Each structure stands twice: as structure tokens, then as C-alpha cells.
Amino acid sequence: MKSLEVTLRDLREQGRKALVPYFMAGATPDWTRHVEAALVGGADAVEIGIPFSDPMMDGVVIQEAALRALEAGTTLETICAQLSQQRFSAPLIAMTYYNIFLHFGLERSAGRLAECGVQGAIVPDLTLEESEEWRRYCDLHDIATIFLVAPSTTPERFARLAAATQGFCYASARMAVTGKAQGGGDAARVVEAVRATSDVPTYVGIGITTPDQAREAALDSDGVIIGSALVQTILEGASPEQTEQFIRSFRRAIDE
């Protein structure tokens, strides 16, 4: 079992719902300070978005963040270099599209991520079927490969994905790309489908915008992922302190 999963299972055993915020690396110069602030605010793990020119699974907010990051010259290497300069108090999870790793070299990517403390990777366009080679290198470097499931996932795939995912299973709350949304979507049903086949921690993401939504999602699941809503505040100029407050408000909601 990967280190990430050990940590996250521990969390669950402690009865703590996981709070996992997403940051686009390089979208602002002080992005690592936002990561730290989130940890102070109560995040249990952090997704580090590595920008890609064609983010097929992302809505406008994260697209915009990626664009800014790319314009600022962000690359996988600059990100890793920045991450290497400090140690974070919670696991980091890289999130990006497959082409970034493919181009950097699969083995080299996994190694470099591990070097700078990354313990998991989410590659939304890498299907289970295409993931074998990537998983092999991740295994070598103790990187958990995290898979998504969606409301459209079939029972047979729920079983295979839940079995394959490591660290946690990323349950899409709705049929949508990342972005802000209302309501709880299909989260409960999706989580239940995962649980029917596996005891891997299952976190809900996609469209969780408010603390209320997060509270509700956490009720049915083991944790929540906050992406666009957070990234938007940062794009709009939020300070690390504001990020800390932001995270704290979600923390409070899911801990209720």
C-alpha cells in the first residue's frame, strides 16, 4: 500500500473527513505560500495542478489559472524545483494531463515528483486501460495513482477502478468538468457505488463551491476536494491569509 493511502486511511480511522484543496502551480508567484496557508487552515492533503495547454477536464476557472501559469513560464521542472525548497506538513498530489508526464518521460516524471515530496498523481485523461506503464513507474517511486469515477461509470468499471485506485478514489459529484456548481449532484450515489466494491477512501470533488456543499458531500464520503471555488479567489487576488480563512471555513463545515 502506498504511503499516501496509509496516511489517508489513518485519517479516516481517526474519524476525520479529509479536506483536499487544489492549487494551480505557478498561477500566482506566491502559490506555494497558498499551499502552506491551506495546510495551516486545515487541509489534509493538497493537489498541485501542473498546467497544460489543453485541459480537457477543466472548466473556465482552472483553464484561466493554467493559462496564467503557462504565461509565467511554469513547467513541471520549475514546479518541482519550487516544491523541493520546502517540506510540507501533508501529502502533495500532482494533478495534470498525461501529455505532461509523457513528454517529460514517465519514469523521470514519477522519480522527479517523488523527489520533491509528491505522493500521488491524478491524471484525468489517463484511463485505467492506458495506465499500466505509468502505474509501473509510480509503483517504483511510491506514488499513488488516483482514479476518478463518475455518475456515468458502469458497475463493472466501478469495481475495476475502485480496485485500481490508490490513496483514494476520486468520485465526481456530477457529469461536468471542474468548475463551480450548485447542489450535491450525484455524489451520494457515486460514493455508494464505490463502497459497494471497495473500502478505499472515497473523496467527492467537481463543483464543490460552498462550505455547505462540502458538509453535505462529507456526510456521505471520506473527504472532499475543493478546486475552482478556491482557485477563483486566488485568481481574484486573495492573499495566503485569505486562503487560510477560506480553507478554515470548509474545515469547520465538514467537521460539524
Add this chain to the structure above:
Amino acid sequence: MKSLEVTLRDLREQGRKALVPYFMAGATPDWTRHVEAALVGGADAVEIGIPFSDPMMDGVVIQEAALRALEAGTTLETICAQLSQQRFSAPLIAMTYYNIFLHFGLERSAGRLAECGVQGAIVPDLTLEESEEWRRYCDLHDIATIFLVAPSTTPERFARLAAATQGFCYASARMAVTGKAQGGGDAARVVEAVRATSDVPTYVGIGITTPDQAREAALDSDGVIIGSALVQTILEGASPEQTEQFIRSFRRAIDE
């Protein structure tokens, strides 16, 4: 034999080359005064153009004259009314397109023309083959039907057209529509072709622009027709006196 032809044959017997100017009826308000002036200047007969919207055989000058005449409200009837108000000292020849007569009524056209002293008609788009009915009515009213021949006319057609034409045979000097041109064109050859088959008077027209050209054309033929060159001076504002001078200059040239 039609009156017109009797007159024109007489002229030839007198050794006089015929000078036949063309006027667009209605192109200027004083157009009948130009006709009179031409007679004073030495014209032997006058072509009276009746404007048609689609003058397929005419170049830009006569098109423009027709347009002005039509804009001034000129019709076959207004022309006849004006012609009826006076007697001219030389034969008048109507020139227009077939649709004008067809629309007015063929028999009625011939009758109305005859009433106001017209003795001949040139209808450039009425082919010999289509002319039977028109000729019948012209015969009833002593109107000579004048046919054109052209450089492209075949020997067989030369014979038929020369036999059918009355008054004179209109020999096109060149393959062109009415307008100003240079040189003598094919006039000599065309006139010769007519003469080879008929002794009808043969006049050269199409493109005769200067007294020199007229002199040359008259050498080989029995007369000349002056159209666009004259009409253009009138469109440009020439007075009847200037028309008289214009005609006189051509008269002198062909009498040399």
C-alpha cells in the same frame, strides 16, 4: 418600287452621292430643328431613330441618346406627332428595333409612319426571315424596308438581302455596332458583294466618323450614313447651326 427608292435612284442618276444622317428623336427637345438643319446642310434623307430600351445593334453614343430620349418621355406616338407638324424637304427613314413596332401594332406602325411622311424603315434586329408580315404592311403604306448586309454576310444571303431591300441596301462597313471608328473597314468589299447581285443603291454606314472616311466610303458606294459621330455632337450640346455645319463638312467631302 417604293417612293423612297425612286428618289434615291434618281439621286444616283444625277451623280450625287447620298448623305444620310441619323438623329435620335427626342434626345434633345429641339431634335426636329437639327433634322431641318441637316437638310439645309445638304442631307439627302434622314434616319429618325426611335428610342428602344435595349438597342442591341448600337454602341454607347446611340445608347446614351436613346436613354435621354426615353427619360424625356419619347414614344413612337410623340415622335409621329412632332413629325406631323411639318413637312421635310427630303425623305425620312425610321430606324428602331422590332419590339417598338410589334408593340404599337405592325399595321398601325406602318400606317402611322406613312401619315407623318416617313418613307422607309430600318429595323436592325428584324431578319429577312422574320420580316414577311412587317413588309406586307409596309407595302400597303409605301414604306421601304431597308436591310443591312455585313462583312460576315454569305454570298447567298447577299443575293437575297439585296433583292429584298427597298430604297437602298445598308452596307455595314465593319463587324461592329454603331459607334465611332477609324478607317474604312470592309466597306468596299461589302458594297462590291451587293453590286455583284443587284443594282439597288448601296450606302455605307457603321463607324463613319470623319469627312475623310465619308469621302472614301462614297467613292466605292452610292452614299454614306453618319450616325454616332453626329449624335455625339448633339448630345454634347451642338446647336442646329452647328449640325448644319457638321453636315456641310461631310457634304463637301463626298462631293469632291
Add this chain to the structure above:
Amino acid sequence: MSQHRLYMGAPSPSGHFGDFGGRFVPEALMPACLELEVAFVDAWSDPEFVQEYRSVLHDFGGRPTPITYLARLSERIGVEVFAKREDLAHTGSHKINNVIGQTLLTRRMGKHRVIAETGAGQHGVATATAAARLGLECTVYMGELDTQRQALNVFRMELLGSKVVPVTSGSRTLKDAVNEAMREWVTCVEDTHYCLGSVMGPHPFPWMVREFQSIIGHEASEQLSERGVGVPDLVVACVGGGSNAAGVFAGFANTSARLVGVEAAGGAAVSNGSPGVLHGMKSMLIQDEHGQIEEAHSISAGLDYPGIGPEHSYLAAEGRAQYVGIGDEDVLDALQLLSQLEGIIPALESAHAVAWIVQEAGRDIPRGSTVLLNLSGRGDKDVAQVREILRGRS
């Protein structure tokens, strides 16, 4: 319908269809008309020529064009509509049929140049196309107003190697382009063929162009038979000069099918015109009380012609075909309807025929009738114009 007379055969030796047709041209052009007649008769009875004409239309022109059953339109209006898809022919309309015939004939006559008139540019582009293919020189006369309104078609002709001459006389539109082409033909008739664009002009043009277009009707008749539809109750086509209508009618003139030609209401030579002589022919014309030709007015440049081919005047006089007028508004509606229901954007010209069918379905066209619609061309040339009009409204 019982019939004793055979329709759409050859005209009389002098080129008449009943009271209409004939030859009304300057003498300078008579030899060319006669030469053309002889050449056409000779070629059209030469199996080798006919074979070449057919194979060029097959290999280059995209024939046979299909017949499309318009399922959704038919359901909507309660009449079975089959469209003959001339919009799929090369250059986008039936015009190619005629120009292939005439350019092959031009070469056969030993001439190396063609001239043509054009209104919106369809016939001009088709002529330029056929001329390019055979390496003939080509000059196209086009009303100056039209060269401005259809600047892209001017460019197309130039791309194809043709010269386009703006005509500044008269109304500076199609009618004047014909006049000018005729005038120019006088000057170059020796080595130049005048490639007239419709079933109009002096004999043998109306006959010859109809023969070159009759491939539409013959194909359609065979295609409908193959499909088991047999002879349709109606054959409907738009009419400018009348070439696409003549072409499709030719396949059904001696059957029981009703023939309907749809004119633009603003240029309805048969409904609103009277007999007259223009552009070398006697036919029905829009003219004023003095015999001055009037300008036609239509949203579709291709129907903006004050006359109609003489054979149509004859068919109308005989009662063999019926001619109706459709206004611009109905045309726009029909164009949108066909686009949305069938995925075919018709030319504005062709949309006249669609509009009449839609209007009369269940009225003059009994429910359940089978109708052959000649879809003479595609609407790509018209979308900019239609867009402007529809925008102006909303």
C-alpha cells in the same frame, strides 16, 4: 390527360415554337446563328459528340445528380416531394450542363474563344469553368451593378482564367449584359462563340440549350422509374430564362405530369408580360405600354430577367405548362424551411419552386401527390445576402 400533340421536339426550321422563338438579330450575326445551327444539328446527331458530352458531364460535371426524397418536408406538407439535385452538379447548379455542351461545340466549330453574359455570376462561373477545362479563352459580360454585388463571383471567374467586363449601359444588370455580349459578338463572331446561358436568344439557342439541359429530365425520369415512383403528378421548376425548367420538363413533356414553372413575382414574364421581341427571340416579356423592356425585380439574381425562353411561352400558350409567380418573402421562408427540414440550402432561385409547392400543397397540389422538384442550384452563393436580409429584420 390525353394528348395528341408531342411537346418539346425540335422547333420549326426557322426556329419557332408556335408563335414564339425565331431569330431577331443583326444581319452580322445571322451567319453565326446559321453556322451554329448546322454545327449543333451535326454534333447532336453524332454519337461520338453525344458520348463526349455525356462523359464530360459524368467525369467532370458530377452527373448523374441524385434524386433525394425529401422525407421530412413531405411529411410536413402531405405531398411526396422528390428533389432532383442539380445543386450537386459542378459549380453548384444545372448551368454546367449547358456550358459543357456549348464549349465542346465551340471546339468542334474550330473556335477558340467564348463570350458569355452573366447576372449574379452563376452562368459566368460555369462558362469560365468549362472554358478553363478546354483551354478556351473566355470573356464574361456582367452588369456593373452585378459586378459590385457579386464581387466574389467576379473573382472566381478571374481565378478560372476568364476576363470579366463590367457593363455600364442601361440598368447595368443581366438584361444589359446580354445586350453587350451580343454587341461584342458582332465584333468577334469569326473566332468566338457566344455561350448563352439559358433557353433564350435567337434560334438555335433556345432549342440547343434545352437539349443540353434535357439530361436533367431524362435522368430524373429514369431515376423515378427505378425507384418505382414512375411518372410524378407534378414537375416543378423555377424559371428565369427557363433552362432548368426546360431541362426537367423535357423528360416529362409527353407524360401525364403537370408541368409548373415558378417565376419571380417581380419578373413573371408569362403571368404579367406580353409577347415581344428581345435578345433575338420572340417571347413573353415584361414591358411597358410602349414596348420598352422593364427591369425585373427579384431577390434572386438568376430570375431577375424580364423575359422567358420562347418554348415556355409556347407551352404556356398551349396550356401544356403552367407558370406561376412567387414573391420574395415566401422564397425566404422556403429557403429556411428546406434548410432546416432537409439539410439542403437551396439557391434563392430554386427556393421559388419550393415555396410554390409548400404554398399549394393540399390546395392546387392534392394531398398525396408525387412532385418532382428541380432543385436547380445550391444556396451557398446566396447566404451572405440572405443573412443581411434576415438580420435587417430582427
Add this chain to the structure above:
Amino acid sequence: MSQHRLYMGAPSPSGHFGDFGGRFVPEALMPACLELEVAFVDAWSDPEFVQEYRSVLHDFGGRPTPITYLARLSERIGVEVFAKREDLAHTGSHKINNVIGQTLLTRRMGKHRVIAETGAGQHGVATATAAARLGLECTVYMGELDTQRQALNVFRMELLGSKVVPVTSGSRTLKDAVNEAMREWVTCVEDTHYCLGSVMGPHPFPWMVREFQSIIGHEASEQLSERGVGVPDLVVACVGGGSNAAGVFAGFANTSARLVGVEAAGGAAVSNGSPGVLHGMKSMLIQDEHGQIEEAHSISAGLDYPGIGPEHSYLAAEGRAQYVGIGDEDVLDALQLLSQLEGIIPALESAHAVAWIVQEAGRDIPRGSTVLLNLSGRGDKDVAQVREILRGRS
């Protein structure tokens, strides 16, 4: 050329052509891809479906398109060139073959709506057309820049009853329209089919679109045999995503014919790219040193794509097909040359293939060779642009 391997059969069960292809999509779309694969395999082996696909393409789409021998061009360059005339297909290019297949499949899957991406608008117009015919709802995603550059095509789609959504993300061109269509598909995959426009995207699209386009090659092969030309020495087609090329290659992949795909020099994924993953597939892509996709640059919107279909990447890797690049200047010259010599104004895309043939005749193409040129579309859509460019020069 001796061959042991058979080309252009089905990909591996996971949708790979050698190292390329596959499925790289969000999990949310996987069930739809799997459903589509099953539906396609089922339909494509159902003679009734195949028959319907063929008959719609025949009756509505204008197939078979002819093969035209380009006599004057051939004489000029010393190589025998035969053009497969996809420009004569309904909507003006080969795109109709694919959309007819996919919309029929959409209906068969019980979905009532399609979405599509489009660059210049060709695939969008084709999809809107096919959707109108079947009464499917249709939304087309188009880069905002492209909606402005190709406003008339936007209007065409609207006329056909489709909704056009301008895409404001990224470079606001084709690449982003694909991203956006994929994103939207995630939200409506239940009742909506994504009608992808080329042999790209996740399995089964590259295979399915190739199969729907292979009618080009099969027809051509038969037509050339009938003419006694037999197997040509070369088969040449332009390559954007690669659908027309795949379609024509499919008829000759297992013959001795050399296969040549002509890319825009500014978007030459095979010549200048490297392997990568984009838009659901692994293939050759134009990308920077960090794996960021670059914008392609070409005078022709249809080739303005930074990738290429995965099967082409495979054929290139195998050496079975060769991919070359042609610059904008040569394309303009070729467009003019073909127009003037043959009376065919090609699409700018297709002119790339012409340009390469002209350039290599007597060099890489030995004198006297027979070449099958896939003329993927007509240039009407491009004349305004070409006019501006040529004007800017003179």
C-alpha cells in the same frame, strides 16, 4: 513493393494502431466511448445499416463522386493525374461521408442530439446538414476567432437549424473547440453523441471515421479499375486530422501504391511533431519542449490542427505512408493553377495535395506516373480569403 503486413484493418481491441491511438479521456466519457464502440461494431456489421448509410450517401450525399482525369494539368507536369472529386459531395467536401455515418449511428443509439467541433466550419456545416435531415438537435462548438473569420459558415449552420457556440478559451480556434466539445459532452453524454470531424479522438473515433470515409478509396479503386488505370503509382491527399487521406488510403493500403499525406508546413504533425496525447488519442503532435500543444499555422483553416489521426502516425512509423509539408505560397499557386487549367477551384486544404504533386512531378514522382489526387473539397469557401491575399500582393 512486397508486403507482409495488412494495413488499415481494425485497430487492437483497445483501439491502438501500433503505438498510437487508444483512449485518453475523462472517466465520465469512457462509458460513452465503449457504448459507441459496441454500437459502431454492431451497426457496421449489420447489412441493413450499411445499406442505409450507402443509400443516404447516394441519394442525398451525391455519391459516387466521379474521378476526373486532369488532362491539362497532366500534360503540363508530365504525370497522369486523376482527381477523386469529393468537392462534388453535398456540402462541398468529404466531410459528409462521416457525418452521415455518425448521425445514422446516433439515431440507432437512441440519442436525439449531436454536438460537434468545427474549425473553419466545414465539419460544422456538414454535421448541421446531416442533423437537419434526421431531425436531430445539433450544437456546434467553434473557436470565437473562427466564428468571426467564418461568419457565413456560422450563418449556414444556423440556417440549418443548429446552434453555434463560440469557444472563448485558449487560442479560440479548432483545437479549443475540440476541448470545449469534449467538456460539453461530459455534461450531456446520456442523450448526445459527439460527432467528431476527423480520424482523431479516442477509440473508436479514428477507426469509425476512417471506415465511414473509406468509401472514398473503395469507390476510387473501383473507378480506376473500370477505366483501365488499375492501381495508381501514388495516392496523394491533404492531411488535417487526416480523414480524407485515411478514406482514400483505405482503398489502396494493401496495394503497391505509394501513399502520401500532405500536411500544412505550419502544422506538420508527422514531420515536425513528436508523440503525445491530446484530444483523447496518442499520436504525433506539434508541441513544445514541455509537452504544451502549439498552435498550428496554415492558410487553410482545415489543416490548422496541431495533431494528426493516430493511424497516420502509425502508417508513418511503419513507413507505409509518407507525410510531407507544403507552405502557404505553394498552396496559393496550386489553387490558381488547378482553377485555370482544369476549371476546378479546389479548397485550400486540397490545394496542398495539388501543390505537392506539381512540385514533385518529374522529381519524387517519376515522369509518366499515375497519381490519384484526393480533391477533398471545393474552394468556394476560400475565395474571399484568397482574393484578399492576392489583392494584398498586387
